Amino acid sequence: MIPEPNANSSLIVWEIAVPAPLHTTFEYLPHDNIAPPEVGARVLVPFSGRESVGFFIQSREATLADPQKLKRVIDVLDHQSLIEPALLTLLRWVADYYLIPTGDALMMGLARNERKGKPSWTAPLNALKAVASLEDARIALSRAPQQLRALELIGNKIRTLKDIESQGISKATLRALTQTSFVEKVVNDTTHHTEKGYTPPLTPDQADITNSVADSLSSFTTHLIDGVTGSGKTAIYIECIKRVIDTGQQVLVLVPEIGLTPQTRSRFESALGLQVPVIHSGVSDTERSRAWAMARSGAAPVILGTRSSVFCSFKSLGLIIVDEEHDSSLKQQDHPRYSARDVAVKRGQVCNCPVVLGSATPSLETLANALNHRYHHHRLTERAAAAKLPDIKLVDTRGLALTAGLSDEAISAIETTIARGEQALLFLNKRGFARSIQCEDCGWIAECHNCDSIMAVHKSPPQLRCHHCLAHRPTPRSCGSCNSVRLTSRGVGTEQLETFLSRKMRQTPLFRVDSDSVPNLTALNALLDNIRQTPSAILLGTQMLSKGHHFPRVTCVVIVDSDGLLFSADFRAEERLLQLLTQVSGRSGRAELPGQVLIQTRSPNHPLIKHAATTPYLELARTLLDQRRALGLPPHGALGVIRADAKQERDAIEFLNQTREVLADDAICRLLGPMPALMTRRAGLFRYHIVVHSQSRKRVHQTLKKAINVGSNLKIGRKISWFVEIDPTEIV
Numbered sequence: 001m002i003p004e005p006n007a008n009s010s011l012i013v014w015e016i017a018v019p020a021p022l023h024t025t026f027e028y029l030p031h032d033n034i035a036p037p038e039v040g041a042r043v044l045v046p047f048s049g050r051e052s053v054g055f056f057i058q059s060r061e062a063t064l065a066d067p068q069k070l071k072r073v074i075d076v077l078d079h080q081s082l083i084e085p086a087l088l089t090l091l092r093w094v095a096d097y098y099l100i101p102t103g104d105a106l107m108m109g110l111a112r113n114e115r116k117g118k119p120s121w122t123a124p125l126n127a128l129k130a131v132a133s134l135e136d137a138r139i140a141l142s143r144a145p146q147q148l149r150a151l152e153l154i155g156n157k158i159r160t161l162k163d164i165e166s167q168g169i170s171k172a173t174l175r176a177l178t179q180t181s182f183v184e185k186v187v188n189d190t191t192h193h194t195e196k197g198y199t200p201p202l203t204p205d206q207a208d209i210t211n212s213v214a215d216s217l218s219s220f221t222t223h224l225i226d227g228v229t230g231s232g233k234t235a236i237y238i239e240c241i242k243r244v245i246d247t248g249q250q251v252l253v254l255v256p257e258i259g260l261t262p263q264t265r266s267r268f269e270s271a272l273g274l275q276v277p278v279i280h281s282g283v284s285d286t287e288r289s290r291a292w293a294m295a296r297s298g299a300a301p302v303i304l305g306t307r308s309s310v311f312c313s314f315k316s317l318g319l320i321i322v323d324e325e326h327d328s329s330l331k332q333q334d335h336p337r338y339s340a341r342d343v344a345v346k347r348g349q350v351c352n353c354p355v356v357l358g359s360a361t362p363s364l365e366t367l368a369n370a371l372n373h374r375y376h377h378h379r380l381t382e383r384a385a386a387a388k389l390p391d392i393k394l395v396d397t398r399g400l401a402l403t404a405g406l407s408d409e410a411i412s413a414i415e416t417t418i419a420r421g422e423q424a425l426l427f428l429n430k431r432g433f434a435r436s437i438q439c440e441d442c443g444w445i446a447e448c449h450n451c452d453s454i455m456a457v458h459k460s461p462p463q464l465r466c467h468h469c470l471a472h473r474p475t476p477r478s479c480g481s482c483n484s485v486r487l488t489s490r491g492v493g494t495e496q497l498e499t500f501l502s503r504k505m506r507q508t509p510l511f512r513v514d515s516d517s518v519p520n521l522t523a524l525n526a527l528l529d530n531i532r533q534t535p536s537a538i539l540l541g542t543q544m545l546s547k548g549h550h551f552p553r554v555t556c557v558v559i560v561d562s563d564g565l566l567f568s569a570d571f572r573a574e575e576r577l578l579q580l581l582t583q584v585s586g587r588s589g590r591a592e593l594p595g596q597v598l599i600q601t602r603s604p605n606h607p608l609i610k611h612a613a614t615t616p617y618l619e620l621a622r623t624l625l626d627q628r629r630a631l632g633l634p635p636h637g638a639l640g641v642i643r644a645d646a647k648q649e650r651d652a653i654e655f656l657n658q659t660r661e662v663l664a665d666d667a668i669c670r671l672l673g674p675m676p677a678l679m680t681r682r683a684g685l686f687r688y689h690i691v692v693h694s695q696s697r698k699r700v701h702q703t704l705k706k707a708i709n710v711g712s713n714l715k716i717g718r719k720i721s722w723f724v725e726i727d728p729t730e731i732v
């Protein structure tokens, strides 16, 4: 929001975007005697008492009244922008649409080391190549037999230093050899190829979809592959990727969770015979920078990553695939807030390439676009090859005595599955031993001191833990209110279920997969490998286990507590429940063996739970879409949120009241609030918001933009933490 250039001024300044929580760019005096770099190039500037990396936007006349106060650009880090023009356009759109300061948005287009001002990753010269004839070398190196041996080993190939060393040549010999004119240090790029495995031929339906995507290459078209679980969407992605890389272009594949990258990567690498670099938070900085550089140079035909890789640089992007497009993890819930799926579609438009969105349970937003023909809607209603969709049954647990949350019917189904030598998967979305601890005499429940929430009971280590903040404390021996020692734990968590099953079915291997038992990706990988190698086992876990995984030997799925998923104030709660039930059920019977699913519930008459077993997802989703239309809620209307978090409750309310006073509230754009968020106090902060609702997204956007201007000028805004968000996925 730089003012119009001042006509009287002739002082030339550089407009620089600096990553800072200020929605403006800044003016600096040009760097000494240097021509302006390309738009988007990195510069080093003094900012807030330190040196900061910023981005050159343009050179123009100064607007400030007092040019004496201007500081000078310290250094120009690159003359050519590291961010290619199409990505720059995308990032500027992201800054504008998601109301993110330009500097913060542009930062997302750089690898992590580049953000710190470091040079881009360059491939290490890790191999040697002979550049003269061996005959000449034999004469010159007659007194250095080891160097000569190394040269013979190299022959007319490129051999890595490591490889030559493994043949008994010392580092010192290699160092001496590289000083001669007989060899040259080069980059070894033979690691780009991997062994190709067998891929089954596509079914006619899969082939049709692939052809439709392939027909749209080099143009912006969005395809929804709406295929039931196990219908072979991945096989379609692979075939589409092959077609694109055959034309010399690159493909970006997004998955919602880190945990899905190893499985997808190995399937891609084996099918394509190519190394597929991955980008996600679990990858080391160097590996990430390498992947980024390979994408930017065009050396990597395919990049696989989680949401932030939607901003990866590409030399020639020809296709974007978003798998599990409905997944809420594709939405970044912290600053800078954006939906990687929506950005992916925009990127397809900017780069003029097709975008494929795949899911067995498409989001209502995507479905609405498919139903009104903005997206191509491809459907796969059956599983690939011999697999059939599982039989789903509701188990009404009202009045039943449950053991560790399991009905007798569920226990018997698990036992039968194990007796058949297959795997049973139990889904329970609650970590720890129990949901809460309560006093039997006065009803006291242990609560978190920082949040409006109850503490979960954990056994290893024994403590109470809040799942909303990092708080934990020793499990009390007596009631916090009346001192009674009659304390009971309520509600079952994965630890309790694990304890029960490991006692009841001693001989059966049991794998628990949740964020307590699996601290990182390496541990998850090891566990998933173990699961694949154990023909008969019980798998027990949270969403970490259920999302997108392919376990061919799972033939029985038990959803232990579907009621725990039911009650939420968020307007997307029903959509999420339906997606979760369908996705978790979809882990059963994915190969030749037939599968079954038991959904335990105390609400068998709830419309979604009742129909989840018998009605296809699309039909239920259409009903939800009708309800949204009736309420004018997304995808039929637009929402925004102005949120304030403060240590003092009154400060959050006051900030929102003052903001609201200035914003227009009319029949077209309604403002609701200030009102408390559902969990009003979280991690020690009081959270309040104003919800902005309109049938016009433009109006919501304008209102939020104005809220930023208003909020930035409020004194109280400096005391608290606040933000605006367009298209929020959670308003609770």
Ligand SMILES: Nc1ncnc2c1ncn2[C@@H]1O[C@H](COP(=O)(O)OP(=O)(O)OP(=O)(O)O)[C@@H](O)[C@H]1O
Residues within 6 Å of the ligand: 200, 201, 202, 203, 206, 227, 228, 229, 230, 231, 232, 233, 234, 235, 359, 360, 384, 385, 548, 549, 550, 586, 590
């Ligand atoms: N044309 C085919 N012929 C034989 N087997 C196939 C074919 N296509 C896919 N499959 C197999 O079907 C199984 C399920 O495929 P895949 O994992 O791709 O499904 P999906 O649609 O991605 O499932 P989900 O949405 O549940 O993740 C895999 O084992 C895969 O190898």
Ligand SMILES: [Zn+2]
Residues within 6 Å of the ligand: 448, 449, 450, 451, 453, 466, 467, 468, 469, 470, 471, 683
């Ligand atoms: Zn807490």
